[in-house]
Amino acid sequence: METFKNLLSPFSSASNPLQDTLKLVVVGGTLETARRVSVSAWNGFIDSFFLTAHFSQEDYPYDWLMHWLAKQPAWGRSREFDITTRTISRNGLTQSTTGDLDDEEADDGEVMMSGRKKRKVAIVPSLDTTHTIYYRGHWLRITRTKRFQDYGSYAEIKICVVARNNDILKKLVLEAKREYEKDAVHRVHIYMADTTYGGWRWNGARQKRPMSSIVLEPGVKDMILADCQDFLCSEEWYAERGIPFRRGYLLHGVPGSGKTSLIHSLAGELGLDIYVISLSAKGMSDNMLATLMGNIPSRCILLLEDLDAAFTRGVSRDDSSTGAPTSSTSTSSSTSTAKTKDESNDGSTLTLSGLLNSLDGVAAAEGRLLFATTNHIERLDPALSRPGRMDVWVNFKHASKWQAEGIFKCFFPAKPSSNGNSPTSAASAKPDDEAPSAEGLAVPKRKKAAYTAPLLSEEEISDLAKRFADAMPEDELSVAALQGYLLKNKTRPRECVDEAVAWVAQERETRAKLKKEKEEREAKEKKEAEEAAEKAKKEAEEKAKKEADEKVATEKPAEVTEVTKDTASVSEPTSSSNSADANKGADTDLESSVISVDETGAVNSSETQDGKEKWVAVKADSPDPGV
Numbered sequence: 001m002e003t004f005k006n007l008l009s010p011f012s013s014a015s016n017p018l019q020d021t022l023k024l025v026v027v028g029g030t031l032e033t034a035r036r037v038s039v040s041a042w043n044g045f046i047d048s049f050f051l052t053a054h055f056s057q058e059d060y061p062y063d064w065l066m067h068w069l070a071k072q073p074a075w076g077r078s079r080e081f082d083i084t085t086r087t088i089s090r091n092g093l094t095q096s097t098t099g100d101l102d103d104e105e106a107d108d109g110e111v112m113m114s115g116r117k118k119r120k121v122a123i124v125p126s127l128d129t130t131h132t133i134y135y136r137g138h139w140l141r142i143t144r145t146k147r148f149q150d151y152g153s154y155a156e157i158k159i160c161v162v163a164r165n166n167d168i169l170k171k172l173v174l175e176a177k178r179e180y181e182k183d184a185v186h187r188v189h190i191y192m193a194d195t196t197y198g199g200w201r202w203n204g205a206r207q208k209r210p211m212s213s214i215v216l217e218p219g220v221k222d223m224i225l226a227d228c229q230d231f232l233c234s235e236e237w238y239a240e241r242g243i244p245f246r247r248g249y250l251l252h253g254v255p256g257s258g259k260t261s262l263i264h265s266l267a268g269e270l271g272l273d274i275y276v277i278s279l280s281a282k283g284m285s286d287n288m289l290a291t292l293m294g295n296i297p298s299r300c301i302l303l304l305e306d307l308d309a310a311f312t313r314g315v316s317r318d319d320s321s322t323g324a325p326t327s328s329t330s331t332s333s334s335t336s337t338a339k340t341k342d343e344s345n346d347g348s349t350l351t352l353s354g355l356l357n358s359l360d361g362v363a364a365a366e367g368r369l370l371f372a373t374t375n376h377i378e379r380l381d382p383a384l385s386r387p388g389r390m391d392v393w394v395n396f397k398h399a400s401k402w403q404a405e406g407i408f409k410c411f412f413p414a415k416p417s418s419n420g421n422s423p424t425s426a427a428s429a430k431p432d433d434e435a436p437s438a439e440g441l442a443v444p445k446r447k448k449a450a451y452t453a454p455l456l457s458e459e460e461i462s463d464l465a466k467r468f469a470d471a472m473p474e475d476e477l478s479v480a481a482l483q484g485y486l487l488k489n490k491t492r493p494r495e496c497v498d499e500a501v502a503w504v505a506q507e508r509e510t511r512a513k514l515k516k517e518k519e520e521r522e523a524k525e526k527k528e529a530e531e532a533a534e535k536a537k538k539e540a541e542e543k544a545k546k547e548a549d550e551k552v553a554t555e556k557p558a559e560v561t562e563v564t565k566d567t568a569s570v571s572e573p574t575s576s577s578n579s580a581d582a583n584k585g586a587d588t589d590l591e592s593s594v595i596s597v598d599e600t601g602a603v604n605s606s607e608t609q610d611g612k613e614k615w616v617a618v619k620a621d622s623p624d625p626g627v
Contacts (some may be wrong), residue, residue, distance in 0.1 A: 217400065399478060
């Protein structure tokens with residue numbers, strides 16, 4: 001008590017105001033300094049033990065962590081959550097948690113009569129809510145928020161943990177990455193070019209397609225796959241020789257021959273994502289393409305589909321090239337004007353030189369596999385298809401008999417043999433279990449279909465495939481046509497073979513009919529264009545003629561007036577009143593009167609009054625005898 005009184009003695013003793021003010025300043029400064037020191041010490045203490053990591057939705061680790069959190073029981077037992085049916089994340093994987101609502105009475109694979117699956121209700125923790133999860137002896141405080149920018153919004157995850165170093169967060173990220181890749185091994189991610197903001201937009205995840213489902217000519221598929229694998233492992237070899245680490249593949253041929261399917265299958269086999277660029281998209285320009293090419297990852301597949309139709313103004317350096325089939329007939333001026341207007345409004349200002357610089361210029365991306373598809377290789381400029389830009393050319397033709405036999409075997413697997421050594425037999429024996437495919441890829445679990453094809457023996461399948469191939473014409477039908485026919489008969493292997501000959505005849509009739517209709521339509525369009533051109537020509541001639549007539553009509557009154565004056569000067573009137581009346585009539589209604597001079601020197605005037613014609617003859621006096 002005495003000590004406290006001693007501390008307060010300076011304030012209780014009588015003193016002047018200046019001393020009191022100085023004392024208050026000293027005490028306040030001391031307290032503020034102590035507060036700042038304590039706060040700094042506490043922040044330093046916290047910083048030495050608490051670690052904070054941020055994960056943005058615009059990057060891959062966000063997907064890894066969200067997939068990992070969906071499997072944590074504490075994540076599903078959140079005290080504040082949203083109930084939703086949208087359980088599919090942007091990575092294409094189902095993120096169901098332990099707190100999801102399951103209907104025990106209904107089967108997960110049950111399909112409604114309308115064909116739609118019953119929706120699954122899920123529980124998702126709300127935004128701006130902190131969740132605590134115990135992980136490897138540490139408590140993680142996880143908060144999911146949403147941030148807004150000029151071009152949109154994106155989610156963010158913040159993780160706080162008490163630890164001396166960041167090893168625990170590194171282990172968390174690596175574990176989430178491994179689990180994500182394990183579950184996503186059968187998916188191929190597709191990214192589309194966003195010409196509005198110059199970035200890449202995730203467009204979904206597709207099921208991987210096994211290489212065994214692609215049936216090409218013998219050796220073609222293996223050659224492309226081996227070349228891609230060799231390129232991805234040869235980065236140092238390219239660097240030592242000063243060669244840009246890029247590889248281009250040009251797939252050309254008839255439509256429906258499997259070009260896009262091969263790219264999809266290669267992406268799944270190599271574990272690469274596909275980045276698709278539409279060169280004719282609105283807003284595409286040289287600078288936009290350069291920006292997009294600079295933002296793609298080093299290991300991916302860059303796809304340019306239908307390269308021959310990508311440019312509205314053509315894929316040739318010749319200004320007259322349009323990228324379309326050339327026509328020998330000359331177009332009319334109106335057609336040319338309309339074409340120019342369409343080209344100016346297509347929204348794409350990309351040039352061929354800009355595309356070439358983006359593919360192999362100084363700032364071009366490296367480490368990517370470039371695939372370009374076209375149905376008309378003859379329309380491409382040689383500078384675009386030369387080696388260095390398109391190193392490997394693959395020609396896709398119509399289906400051969402060998403391909404028809406292979407496609408049939410892919411659609412109708414054989415019955416498992418007694419020993420069960422066949423990989424196809426093993427996969428067919430356990431359709432509900434997860435088994436590795438022929439390429440060693442994980443196959444997702446699938447429920448048994450309600451209607452399945454009968455399993456036939458290998459001998460019968462081989463015989464049916466041989467008969468099916470014999471019924472198919474060589475190099476006439478596309479692979480897509482064969483696949484469409486087999487899809488319609490996927491549960492009828494025997495009937496499919498028996499009806500193959502009739503189907504081929506029907507296809508030929510349909511193609512001939514479509515060809516005839518196309519020719520008739522083209523002839524009709526050509527005739528209409530010629531008629532329109534002829535009509536426009538006649539209208540132009542009539543317009544020119546009308547303008548000429550109007551011009552002559554405007555000049556005619558002046559000529560008549562001059563004729564009248566000349567006539568009056570030739571015939572001298574005997575009476576000033578008659579002459580004045582004649583001149584007055586000519587001046588007042590010149591357009592409705594016709595003036596002529598007869599042999600005697602009389603002036604004849606024809607007028608219309610009250611609907612009747614009236615002729616007025618004005619004769620000149622006899623000439624002066626003295627003249």
